Amino acid sequence: MPQHQPFDFQAYSCDIQTRPCFICQMVAGKPAYAHEIIYEDERAIVFLNKYPPLYGYVLIAPRDHREQVTGDFTLDEYLALQQIIYRVAEAVRRVVSPERVYVLSLGSQQGNKHVHWHVAPLPPGVPFEQQQLAALSLKHGFLQLSAEETSALASQLRAALAV
Template sequence: MPLDEPGARVPLDLAAYERRVRSGPCFICAFLDGEPGYEHELLYDDGAHAAFLSRYPTLPGYTLVVPREHVEDVIRDLTPEAYLRLQAVVHKVARAVGEVLQPERTYVLSLGSMQGNAHVHWHVAPLPPGVPYERQQYHALMAEHGVLPQTPQQRTDLATRIRAALAAG
């Protein structure tokens, strides 16, 4: 089903999401520490960086790439060398995601806020071919327009394909 068709996305309880990220633990650290309720599909882990599928994807294969160390400012908290190592992982993961999903465009950006989701993380968001222009770019990324429903099996299957592309790449 194309992303712009009715029913392709389901609403996300944005108020509950905001409460969780603003008052709960760092979701990235909680995930990496194995805390219940913060599970994600791990795609990549080199001991210094990790990548995993978003729990609330607005695009198929939406992936987050993070330093394992809790850092909150991409400029102040990372040396130039650490920043470039992180970018190399972002590139590697984005290429594998792209190989699996064949997007029209891959958006790569860092989002977050010191008020919630403060852990530095990069978004790898593959835009499927055929999305109308007015639903691309930030529109495609915004959870306010809903998230893609997915079963645990669908997440696992996609993660398996991306992990295989990473291993082959």
């Protein structure tokens, strides 16, 4: 299992506040913004988190740039996206076998404006005080997966989504 690596939050904060929207750039196929894509269709893109505090951490975003979790969607658009989020969370659950799967939307109008959802699997046996928001924190670093580990995880998630 990969080890946690230090995370430079100051550099990351500066980066996300000054660069173009990374999700829009990834959707456009810009190599500098490449992520391991798990699933995509005309509405959404699903990809592995580059800085995962937990193994199997996935992000889901609408392909179109939207900034409000509900206000930028019709009810039908929102529910269609939630169906994808459900399928992804179930795939993560089947592949990683976590104690719990967290699903939440984070972001800020000051950086990472493109609305996206996090699917974060909590491994079994994590003490209660290290669960919930503490488990999602990058204060203790992120898991540095090798290219092979990333590829294998992505393949497993793709297969689970295909079921």
